[in-house]
Amino acid sequence: MYDIKPLENEWKKYRKKKLKPWIIASVSLIVLSVSGIFLLPKSKIDFSKFDNSFVIASNSTYTEDKKIENSNRKTKSNVLINDPLNKLEIEKSVTDQVNIAANDSSNAFVDIPILDGKQEKTVRYGQKGKAKVHLDIVDTTSVTAYKDVAKRFEKSHDIDDSLFLARSYYKKGNYKKSEYWALxxxxxxxxxxxxxxxxxxxxxxxxxxxxxxxxxxxxxxKSNSQEARNLLHRIENNKL
Amino acid sequence: MTSRYESAKNVFIDSVDIEDYIDLDSSVAAYEQLQHSLDKPLKMILLFGKPGTGKSILLNRIQEKLKHQKEIHYFDTPAVTEKEFFHKLFKVLTQKDLPINTEVNFSALVDFCKNLRGKREIIILLDEAQMYGPDMMEKIRLLSDSRAVKFVVSLHKTEDEDLIAKEHFQSRIWEVIELKNATKEDQTAYIHKKLLKKNLYEIANSIKAKDMKLIHRFTKGNYRECNKLLFTIFEICEYYDKNEPAKVNYTRIPSKIIEMSALKLGYIHV
Known part of the structure; x- marks a missing residue:
């Protein structure tokens, strides 16, 4: 009669050994799939395209109608808060128009179409001024993208950029940076x-x-904002 | 208490028993080829293949079938000495026992065979011929040259044995029959037919196509290895049936038991 127990134990070891490559292959496949999902959006962003193509307006070279700007911002802010940004991109036609405007010094006023297409914004240029281009910033996870925007803000002091960074960092959970950019x-x-x-x-x-x-x-x-009131209520009740 | 697996186990005891011969496509082809060769005026026929490919059982089968039609003799195990071999051969050729304290004179035996030409046709089936030494093989060749005695030489197919075949038979052998390991289909038929021959239908049905594939992978279609593996499988089944019935699936032989048997026989390793 067989001593069946040692044989059973041997079989268990054999089984483990047999299944090992399958387990490794499955785990690798899962890891590859997951990392593929995370890496895929990054590869779609080509920053070199817009880095050279847009012209950044400095604080001293443009004056914007703040009322229009603020109303625009309010509308856009809501959109941006509700819809997370997905990629950074610039519309070519807008750039082209701006470049034309910048080159043509006789143009005192240039209408720059806004990407949402609903509202228009008037930008006034000085004699040697540069046009400000609206970026349709949709979202990015790329570190270089954030650096580029931060670098640009240093030159332009464009609150679109700083607000984008504050918003994005807050969304990512980097609260120190979101605090910095909000400030x-x-x-x-x-x-x-x-x-x-x-x-x-x-x-x-x-x-x-x-x-x-x-x-x-x-x-x-001083503001009596309903949104601020709601936020206060949430913070006080630890519901943030 | 007798387990149902005990009978199944005994079916696969490895033996050269003509009663256990299973007709398969490949074995039928080899049998017909050998029978056809024996009808030809050939002096020597070489039957070769790896151990466990069914050479011995084929020789037994042909002897059993033709014994009433032809003068056919089967020499299963080689004689230990040349003297013993010629004693045996003398008895076959002369149909008489050698007188006590006498030895066979080989030249006289060759002459005797030459005299038999046209009168008798004797077929000698030499199994395990790789065990005969070169001198003995040379004498066998000389006897076959008499054309009264026809030899069917069965050899294992290994490098050394190929050498023997080359040196002693190559120029003299007119027919070569090679036996190969069974295909998956042939092996499946072999296992099923063997079990059905003993009315073990349920057990035969419990070995599914996937199990057959696994058995073929482990045994590479070798009949002897197949017998060993099946014997071990049913031995383990018998143990479980008697001692741990919960572990037995009567409708299907678990692959676990097949793998355990393969481990036991060293086909696979941890």
Whole structure:
């Protein structure tokens, strides 16, 4: 009669050995698939395309109608908050128009179409001014993209850029950076409510709840914003 | 208590029993080829193949079938000494026992065979011929030259044995029959037919096509290895049936048991 137990044990070892390559292959496949999913959007972004193609307007060379700008921003802000940005891109036709405008010094006013196509924005150029191009920033996970935008903000002090960074970093959970960029936005334009809200939310996430509440309360004294009130309520009830 | 697997196990005891001969496409072809060769005026026929490809059983089968039509003799195991071999041969040729304290004179035996030409046709089936030494093989060749004695020489196919075949038979052999390992289909038929011959229908049905594939992979279609593996499989089944019935699936032989048997016989390793 067989000593069946040692044979059974031997079979168990054999089975493990037999299944090992399959397990390794399956795990590798899963890892490759998952990493493929994460890597795929990055590969679609070609920054070199827009790096050279748009002209950044400096603070001193353009004056924008702030009322129009703010109303535009408000509309866009809502869109951007609700719809996460997916990629950075620039519309060629817009660039072309701007370049034409920049080259033609006789043009005092140039209408630059806005990508959402619903509202128009008037930009006034000086004699040697450069045109400001609207970036339709949809989202990116690329680190270089953020660096490019940050670098650009240093030159342009464009609150679109700083607000984009504040928003994106907050979304990514990098609250220190979102706080920094919200503050940077606020320094350029203290009337941007979104920057204040991101600033307050970042502070809360960083554990400085009291500080956040105090800032929000002082903001509420002059703005009476419903969104700010809701945020205050959420922070106080630890629902953020 | 007798297990149903005990009978199945005994079916696969490796033996050269003519009763156990299974007609398969390949074996029928080899049998017909050998029978056809024996009808030709050939002096020597070489039957070769790896161990376990069915050479011995084929020789037994042909002897059994033709024994009433032809003067055919089967020499299963080679004689230990030349003297013993010629004693055996003398008895076959003269149909008499050699007197005590006498030895066979080889030249006289060759002459005797030459005298038999046209009168008798004797067929000698030499199994395991690789065990005969070169001198003995040379004498066998001389006897075959008499044309009264026809030899069917069965050899294992290994490098050394190929050498023997080359040196002693190549120029004298008119017919070569090679037996090969069974195909998956032939092996499946072999296993099923063997079990059905003993009315073990349920057990035959419990070995599915996937199991047959696994068995063929382990045994490479070799009949002897197949017998060994099936014997071990049913031995393990018998153990479980008697001691741990919960582990037995009567409708299907688990691949676990096939693999355990393969481990036991060293076809696979941990």
């Amino acid at each position: 940077a936005t606020n320094k350029v334009d203290s009337n941007i409510e979104e920057s204040i809200l991101i600033f307050v939310k970042s502070k809360t996430k960083l554990g400085r709840k009291n500080e956040a509440i105090s800032i929000l309360k002082s903001y509420l004294k």
